[in-house]
Amino acid sequence: MPSAHRVALVLVDGIGDLALPSLGFRTPLEAARLPNLDALAAAGVNGLMDPVEPGLACGSDTAHLSLLGYNPRVYYRGRGAFESMGAGLPMAPGDIAFKSNFATVDEESGIVTSRRADRHFEALGPVLCAALDGCRLHAFPDYQVNVRYATEHRCGVVVRGPGLSGNISGTDPLKDNLPLRTVEGLDGTPEAEHTARVVNAVSDAFRAILRGHPINAQRVAEGKNPANVVLLRGCGIRIQVPSLAAQAGVVPCMVAPTKIIAGLGLSLGMDILEAPGATGDYRTQLTSKAAAIAAALAAPAAPLPRVQVPGVEGSQPSGQAAGYDFGFLHIKAVDDAGHDRAGGLKVALLEAVDAMVGQLAARLWAAQAAGGPRYTLLVTGDHSTPVDYGDHSHEPVPLTACALADFVARRGEARVVSVDMAPFPLPRAATVEQTTSAPASVEQEADVGDGPPSGDAVRTFSEVAAARGSLGRFPGSCLMTLVKQCIGETN
């Protein structure tokens, strides 16, 4: 049963940054106007978080594992399985998965002449995937192979059977006009060597099926490249871990259109909520994400969002009739702006996140004021993605945790309930001017609200301000302990 105290965690991918010369040596968080996030910081407790450990520039996968309480040094086995599950392929613990392309190989020389048989494969791809799905491996009868069409020339491949390892190479030569590769074990273990033999058998079996398929005969007759090979790369094994519910004693759900994050959540047994219009990129619909998490945390008073189930077409009804007590809302676009080295856009996107947090708070406050659960809001990130660097870095990220009631007291209930709940598009790079305004102004702080102070001494939400918080600088492995403290589960 979910608790009467519930937590919404907003995870802003790539939130942290550095002092940008283009922003007057402020970070994008310091330069942005963030009345809601500042009010959360002012009314709550704050700190700096190392996703795994100081000095490690984490990927989103290792960082998320750590934040959700799973030591990546123990459990991380590559991204392949996370991506495949996020794309809808069902996997059991111990299964391995690949990112895969339909490609063209010269049958005589073994040279891959085109790594993409055809970019427009939407009609034929599913037919060929159906032909490959469930193919038999005569030398390895204990192994099962499943194939699912993804997009364009891409498909997902999952292999299930005993003793598989994720530490193997792939068959993809990564460039055209190079030989198809033979899979090899990468760590010298018997498991990896055995897995390499199984996967080479998979590759051969696929080629045998595709070679004789009528679609390819027709393509050759039409002068087109045959799709006579499936290139296998990015192997990953589904990690075998206790579910987040079992490990942390919470009833968790997630909104994450980003495949690798959704797949990671599925690996931990989290329900992935449907949020119409949420895309995991610059086109995403943040309002929809807030609505889905708010509904899941307000249930049963609010109708539950539907959930995604790998291997099942379309969304399904949630099995958690009483709702959830831990809602994880992932936002990707801010990280994209860091990778795209777009400082002004990152500022504008953070302001959009702030607006979404206002909408989320309003929805949850409506539920709490109507006698529903008591809520706590957490906002943080999984790593820094400095725009002047263009990739992830090791700098810690800010974290704020605030009881919703304290946020409302600080911000003013009238402001909270009157927030515009209409969906809004994310700002676009072309329309965002580089922000070079003066340092954080008095009026910026004033519209945070004038309610009584609570929490620690921090008054704004940023990397530098968070250092003055009562939480100090702590490892991401502590995050779920904080969540459980808020929910009231301390076991």
Place this chain on the structure above:
Amino acid sequence: MAATPRCLILFGDGCLLNETTLESIDCPALDQTAREGCTGQLALRKLPDGVTEAQRSLLELEQILDLESNKESGGSSGQAQSREGRTFVSLNERFMGMSASFFSSSQSVKALASKAGFDSQLLTENQGGLDAGMLPDAASFAEQSLTLLGLATASERSAGSNVFNELTGSERGSGDPAKSQDLVFVHLRPDVSEDSNGAQPSNRTDDAPSPSKSDQDLVESAKASLVWLDALVAAIRKLESRDSRIAARLYLVLVLSYHATAVTESGTSRESEAEPKSDKVLESAGAPEGLLAFKPVQSYQQKEGQELTNIRESHHALVVYNSHGLTRRDAVQSLQASEITTKSGNLTILADRFFHEVAFKVGRAPKYGA
């Protein structure tokens, strides 16, 4: 970022004789470095009873370079190697082919740096103590350091500097970017009196134990060291003002640690003071009980996920990270211990993690995960 940064680490080892050492010395260039950078602290292990300054220096440098985790397994007999006989995995292997130079005022530290995989040299021939006259000319040294990093070309005057003779005779000092170093580490210890009972390598033959310095001598040596570091940074800034490419790539890091006497004389009492956090958290009607009371384990109290029990809670080394667009900027306005402990933007990390940060900045450490 157009090009990979290059790092210059300036380590004033044992320069802090107490918490107010920096207040009595005028160091405008170091103040500016702190004001325009991001500051923090490096947490170090508790010192063994009776430790000498020379032993403290080696123990703490091993932490700052994270050497303890990178001891090579050795000894065919299976017996534990003596402290002096240990070998380490080289920097080159640990950090994706990193190449780095190390200059030290201490013979034993120089030897340790060599074992760690640095190209190492003595900063000064004198082993009895430091004053301004014994240290290299700061302007020449600045120019040569940047030359080693491939960020400048040494002038005729600085190329003749004694301390660089060995390296300038090799490819490293040629100014050719393809042969330049990723990192230059300058280690300056005011109290260079070595202790023959303790922490020196067994093959050391060229510097006999020196008598302990008097308190006043030590104060003067510490002051001379800090003034020299200030002059060095001022010279670097001058070179930067002539060539914007230097500022665009130079990652300057200053580390200042406490002398053994400062740690051992007040360590116990200060730890009991430092234990309870002073952060005031206001009560609220709305917060869950566990939220306001939550005190997570701190990052500096762990290594690779394992909690450490031997970290001292006071006398952390002070650290300043400074680079144009490569660091955050905190509220610290001058290089004072009291400012850094209350206003730093980086707070405290375990000293063992410091070099990993630097390695990542110079492109010699990979991303962890996808």
